[in-house]
Amino acid sequence: DTGVSQDPRHKITKRGQNVTFRCDPISEHNRLYWYRQTLGQGPEFLTYFQNEAQLEKSRLLSDRFSAERPKGSFSTLEIQRTEQGDSAMYLCASSPPGQEQETQYFGPGTRLLVL
């Protein structure tokens, strides 16, 4: 078990460009979460998948953000028309099937810088 992986680890882009991040959860984990973390803050919940179904989206997830998990395995988070305020660390986490509050296992994150 190699843990949650995220790609890329770092991304620098210009304002207005689109970016896509990938998250590979721990195998057999059916729950997947995306968070955003800005400097000096804790992670903020963005969205949650159970298998391929996106069950909840935060109001933080504006229309420029979209997340998918088409086959219930890896997930992608796309940001369209990036803005400087999108600069943050984007964290992915996964948890196994089971009780409501299973431990979430976090990936190393993708750090986005929008110039």
Add this chain to the structure above:
Amino acid sequence: AQSVTQLGSHVSVSEGALVLLRCNYSSSVPPYLFWYVQYPNQGLQLLLKYTTGATLVKGINGFEAEFKKSETSFHLTKPSAHMSDAAEYFCAVGGGFKTIFGAGTRLFVKA
């Protein structure tokens, strides 16, 4: 609604001294409570969690936390700090699929 308040954005202790990181929560339902640690440029790692049962929870690396319902607190302690404990610590409250994190406390350990 749930929320978490971590008292003190920075805590500094000497190596070998007691570590105390404070966390207060608000929850309209019985809370699930967590402490995570984050080292620079890494994701979060679970230290310990409280779901039900014993209110004193022991975690990894010698950390423990006590759930006090009357005080709505879940403070993290370690009897003797080590240099390797220097990191950012996050308290979190969960219920259902959503976990709400505090703003974090950065722990500095002085030699």
